[in-house]
Amino acid sequence: MSKVDLSVKIGSLVMRNPIMLASGTVGYGNEISEFTDLNKLGGIVTKSLSLKPRKGNPPQRIVETPSGMLNAIGLANIGVEVFLKEKIPFLKKFDVPLICNIAASTFEEYVECTRILTEEETIKAFEINVSCPNVREGGLSFGNNLNFVGKITELVRAATNKPLIIKLSPNVSYISEFAKVVKENGADAVSAINTLVGAMFNIYTRKPKIHNITGGLSGPAIKPIAIAKVLEISREIGIPIIGIGGIMDWKDVIEFMIAGSTAVQIGTLNFIDPSASGKIISQIEDHCVKNGIEKISSLTASYQL
Amino acid sequence: MFIINSPIEEIIEINPQIFLLKVFSPEIARIIKPGQFLNLRVTERTQPLLRRPFSVCDVNGDHIFLLFNIMGEGTSMLAHKPIGSDLDIIGPLGKGFNLEGEFDTAIIVAGGLGAAPFPYLTKQIKGKKNLYSFIGGRTKNDIITYNLENVREASDDGSRGIKGNVVKLLEDNLEKFNLEKIKIFACGPTAMLRSLKDLCVNFNIDCEVSTECAMACGFGICQGCPIESTEEQDHYLLVCKDGPVFNIKDVVI
Numbered sequence: 286m287s288k289v290d291l292s293v294k295i296g297s298l299v300m301r302n303p304i305m306l307a308s309g310t311v312g313y314g315n316e317i318s319e320f321t322d323l324n325k326l327g328g329i330v331t332k333s334l335s336l337k338p339r340k341g342n343p344p345q346r347i348v349e350t351p352s353g354m355l356n357a358i359g360l361a362n363i364g365v366e367v368f369l370k371e372k373i374p375f376l377k378k379f380d381v382p383l384i385c386n387i388a389a390s391t392f393e394e395y396v397e398c399t400r401i402l403t404e405e406e407t408i409k410a411f412e413i414n415v416s417c418p419n420v421r422e423g424g425l426s427f428g429n430n431l432n433f434v435g436k437i438t439e440l441v442r443a444a445t446n447k448p449l450i451i452k453l454s455p456n457v458s459y460i461s462e463f464a465k466v467v468k469e470n471g472a473d474a475v476s477a478i479n480t481l482v483g484a485m486f487n488i489y490t491r492k493p494k495i496h497n498i499t500g501g502l503s504g505p506a507i508k509p510i511a512i513a514k515v516l517e518i519s520r521e522i523g524i525p526i527i528g529i530g531g532i533m534d535w536k537d538v539i540e541f542m543i544a545g546s547t548a549v550q551i552g553t554l555n556f557i558d559p560s561a562s563g564k565i566i567s568q569i570e571d572h573c574v575k576n577g578i579e580k581i582s583s584l585t586a587s588y589q590l
Numbered sequence: 591m592f593i594i595n596s597p598i599e600e601i602i603e604i605n606p607q608i609f610l611l612k613v614f615s616p617e618i619a620r621i622i623k624p625g626q627f628l629n630l631r632v633t634e635r636t637q638p639l640l641r642r643p644f645s646v647c648d649v650n651g652d653h654i655f656l657l658f659n660i661m662g663e664g665t666s667m668l669a670h671k672p673i674g675s676d677l678d679i680i681g682p683l684g685k686g687f688n689l690e691g692e693f694d695t696a697i698i699v700a701g702g703l704g705a706a707p708f709p710y711l712t713k714q715i716k717g718k719k720n721l722y723s724f725i726g727g728r729t730k731n732d733i734i735t736y737n738l739e740n741v742r743e744a745s746d747d748g749s750r751g752i753k754g755n756v757v758k759l760l761e762d763n764l765e766k767f768n769l770e771k772i773k774i775f776a777c778g779p780t781a782m783l784r785s786l787k788d789l790c791v792n793f794n795i796d797c798e799v800s801t802e803c804a805m806a807c808g809f810g811i812c813q814g815c816p817i818e819s820t821e822e823q824d825h826y827l828l829v830c831k832d833g834p835v836f837n838i839k840d841v842v843i
Contacts, residue, residue, distance in 0.1 A: 309812075309813075310811060310812070311811055312810060312811040312813075316809050316810045316811050316831075317811055319591055319809075320591075320593055332813075338824065338825065340824060340825050340826060341813065341816065341826060342816075343816065343818075344803055344804070344815065344816050344817070345803070345804050346804075346813070346814045346815070346816065347804050347805065347806050347812065347814035347815075348804065349638060349639060349640050351637060352636040352637050352639055353639060354639060354640060354806060356806075356812070356814060358812075358813045358814065361813050361816070361825075361826065504636070504639050505636045505639070506636075533636060553639070553806075555807070555811065556640065556641075556806040556807040556811065556812050557631060557639065557640060557641060557806075558593070558631075559593065559680070559807070559809075559811075560593055
């Protein structure tokens with residue numbers, strides 16, 4: 286029996302602790318399950334799914350940056366149908382909330398994906414990606430437009446009763462305006478932040494280092510930006526926040542929670558240390574014990590400004 | 591597939607730019623195959639952030655050997671690791687070379703650091719098949735023949751072996767072989783692999799190639815290392831998981 290109550294709640298979704306694995310950094314769970322016990326996690330978020338399979342961008346898709354990386358995968362994925370047929374049987378074996386991330390190119394596609402996936406009982410919640418910076422249609426053009434984000438939220442809300450999380454883009458002036466719109470349209474929570482648009486050039490060839498020209502910046506380099514965005518949403522809008530952006534250790538998790546997060550997602554770190562999430566869970570528990578924190582949820586938005 | 595800390599026992603300087611790392615890792619040594627790779631974390635700090643992938647160069651008892659050159663910050667840190675310090679390894683990763691089959695002669699074709707996977711392959715195939723190594727490089731300093739057998743050399747500037755490229759050298763020697771009984775194992779720069787593919791297609795020679803691509807995780811979750819398949823047009827293969835070794839006919843190089 287844990288001495289500390291690590292559980293957190295996102296809408297009607299109760300998680301045993303605040304540590305989730307971020308979309309695009311765990312595939313569909315099978316590879317990472319060799320390194321980390323999925324049953325100990327708060328939740329896992331699938332690679333973005335679209336209605337039909339997507340091939341993704343040509344190489345080079347990834348480049349390292351100072352304390353970070355740029356990626357432009359282009360939402361390569363197997364599509365909803367293959368996911369249900371081939372990946373759900375494996376994921377069913379685990380006692381961990383499965384959150385499906387959906388990325389689409391049209392309003393209709395968002396709705397159709399949600400409508401199909403919500404029938405599957407293994408899927409406990411949805412995270413809607415309105416903010417992928419690496420696809421030509423949809424993606425960022427949706428994520429930058431308040432009306433579009435509001436409409437996607439409204440339409441998807443109507444297609445499922447399961448908890449609905451909207452993953453917000455940081456590539457906007459005021460992220461809290463977007464949090465407000467998704468709250469008004471019935472979302473249960475927001476994930477913040479998705480990657481920041483970045484680019485790098487080879488100075489000798491004068492060509493971009495990734496094929497897509499721009500990519501999404503992630504890793505510890507973006508953490509202070511993510512903390513600021515989470516804080517902005519927390520101060521302006523009353524909606525649960527899942528904090529994401531450059532978490533490398535347990536201290537970063539605590540910091541994200543203090544800044545306003547109810548839960549967090551570990552992303553880029555999974556590529557470097559796929560066993561990190563398990564260690565972080567026991568370390569945040571130690572921190573709570575040592576500091577007399579009985580419920581970890583009491584840390585959320587406990588900032589002293 | 592393990593995530594494991596293994597101590598560095600020796601860093602051997604092959605030449606001022608090229609190093610051989612000797613690591614005590616019985617768990618990995620026991621199961622790794624030629625052509626598979628390891629993803630190494632060179633620092634616990636955030637700079638450089640990502641792991642660095644390296645083919646296994648050789649295995650001797652409980653020891654694994656990795657060949658690398660200094661390309662930048664990460665490999666420089668690796669070359670200066672203290673002896674006895676732990677190396678954070680994920681591996682063995684990917685699919686290695688298939689050494690079984692009807693062929694009676696194995697031909698290694700490598701350019702520059704592309705020679706890295708072949709000492710271990712040589713060790714496993716020696717005595718079972720005939721073995722020849724065609725090794726190329728830009729200059730004499732780029733030609734690596736460490737623990738290889740029956741070596742023929744080619745350099746772009748003629749400073750070692752014949753002047754010219756290694757695929758041409760192989761082509762000039764092809765008449766010595768029964769083409770139905772040979773299998774080529776290759777690794778090297780893209781331009782070399784492209785001309786090797788043309789040669790293999792023209793003469794219908796069986797060839798496996800170890801490919802390379804920037805990657806983050808090394809085990810399939812980041813999707814960062816796509817390679818085009820010649821069979822299926824609607825999706826990419828991943829270098830880390832479906833490769834890095836492919837039949838040269840199966841991938842677009």
